[in-house]
Amino acid sequence: MVGCVKFVVQVKLTPNAVQATAVVRTLHAAHVAANWVSAVSFERFGLKGSVRELRKLCYGELKARGFGAQAAQHIIKRVADSYTTLRAKIRGGSLGPEHSKRRRKAESKPVTFRPDAAHTYDDRCLSWNYDAQTVSIWTLDGRIKNVRFACSAGALKQLTEKRKGESDLMARDGKLFLVATIDIPEPEVFEPKGFTGVDRGINNLATTSDGDNHTGRRLGRYRRWQARKRAELQAKKTRSAKQLLRKRARREARHATHINHKISKTVVAVAQRTERGLALEQLQGIRERVTVSRDQRARQSSWPFHQLGAFIAYKAKRAGVPFIEVDPAYTSQRCPRCGHTERANRPTRDRFSCRRCGLAGPADHVAGVNIAKRGAAAWVFVNMPDPVPA
Known part of the structure; x- marks a missing residue:
């Protein structure tokens, strides 16, 4: 064996009403805090803020907002990593030449995080009980135990045998999901016969x-049918139509995947x-x-x-x-x-x-x-x- 192949397994959290309220509040507060750290980083360092510098400026305030030590560290690292990625995109030219409109826009404001973006949990903040299919998760309201999750038998076996490292908590369509990293041993590449x-x-x-x-003929027909439905919904311009548009877009993406x-x-x-x-x-x-x-x-x-x-x-x-x-x-x-x-x-x-x-x-x-x-x-x-x- 020469290494490991990393991929992810997604499980659906099924908390009760009290548990869901605490988890959602924590997730929302983490995004608000990340946007605040990003604004501080941009104001003080532009696009060059590092984890060490942001820790000196923001760690105390994050603790005062109720975040634990590990949660505060993850928020700071998340912001620093986002600026590292942005700098790499600029150097690689994916945002256009120096004076392009897209690049100027990216360089002129701090990085922002979507309300439904994922928040990272390590093993100190999140523990798994595979037999009971529950997790114990840190929140701003304290540690919550016995939060149930649902997944297939194959995914549960992979989690039990090969899960390693951090997991990401995310919200989508009013539902909560955990995305865990799985390490699978990578076999040696054989010598090809062609x-x-x-x-x-x-x-x-x-x-x-x-x-x-x-x-792609069948998939093409499906996408054309979806395009006609999108046009009909876009013409209505109502709130429910916009919700249906987002739902259809995700369904189409899942089908293509x-x-x-x-x-x-x-x-x-x-x-x-x-x-x-x-x-x-x-x-x-x-x-x-x-x-x-x-x-x-x-x-x-x-x-x-x-x-x-x-x-x-x-x-x-x-x-x-x-x-x-x-x-x-x-x-x-x-x-x-x-x-x-x-x-x-x-x-x-x-x-x-x-x-x-x-x-x-x-x-x-x-x-x-x-x-x-x-x-x-x-x-x-x-x-x-x-x-x-x-």
């Missing part, structure tokens, strides 16, 4: 170099059974690189491209399947047999036909074959032994 390329797209969610096609889990599970299982690695195209900046027609823009901007890739990556890691990302340039315009690359090789969106050697077939399948070849070459290059010095 690679399977996976091409992702809108009409075909995933097409492999083997010719397996996971179509479920589909992506099914696809990624199938792709990784085939690669593991055939002892091959998985190669995916890098999709960073796809919305800037790829232009689509006006009626396709909404679908492209809302499609879970990255999520499917992330699911395949972590499932491959958990199964010991080699995984690599490759340059996506011209994968659907390059002939995998003769290497000729030309835009005219793809006369339509769905068809590929090489102008030089005549090879023809589905464009997504051809792209998957090219991705597989690039993955095999990149794997050899990455794992090439270092040259022995003379």
Whole structure:
């Protein structure tokens, strides 16, 4: 074994009325306190506040507000981490160039935390009783014991055997959830006997170099139906319509996530059974690189491209399947047999036909074959032994 794969298990808290009031009040107070610490940090240090500096300024006030030592430390660290993330985004250019409107807006005000954001609990503030399916949790009203939680039998087994570290308390739709971190031993990556390329797209969610096609037609119909319902609700402009809009958005996201889990599970299982690695195209900046027609823009901007890739990556890691990302340039315009690359090789969106050697077939399948070849070459290059010095 060479390490651990981290993922999370979510359980639903089912407190009684008294317990729920105390937990919700504590969660709300933690968000208010985090926003106050963030304002102090921004006023004194701009975007450069550290945990040590904020502890000197804010720890006493947080204690006076009723927070315990661990809770106060978590609030301070949460704020400091948020500014660290913001600085990393600025350095990486994800908020645009120096004088862009988005970057100026981010730099001009303190970081704020949503009322439904998660609050961190460590083992000193939260303890689990797996047999009784209860937790003991710290609140501003004191420690509350025997708060029941609900989860599946599989999730309970994972919690019992592998839970480690902190847990996050969060509220959603008036319900309380705990999100716990699970450590699973990571198996050694086997030496692949070849690679399977996976091409992702809108009409075909995933097409492999083997010719397996996971179509997005059914999901596309579902999303178009949801879009029509959204338009109807948006036209009403009532409070209940806005609540329904939020509910439908979450339902649609859960449905797409479920589909992506099914696809990624199938792709990784085939690669593991055939002892091959998985190669995916890098999709960073796809919305800037790829232009689509006006009626396709909404679908492209809302499609879970990255999520499917992330699911395949972590499932491959958990199964010991080699995984690599490759340059996506011209994968659907390059002939995998003769290497000729030309835009005219793809006369339509769905068809590929090489102008030089005549090879023809589905464009997504051809792209998957090219991705597989690039993955095999990149794997050899990455794992090439270092040259022995003379």
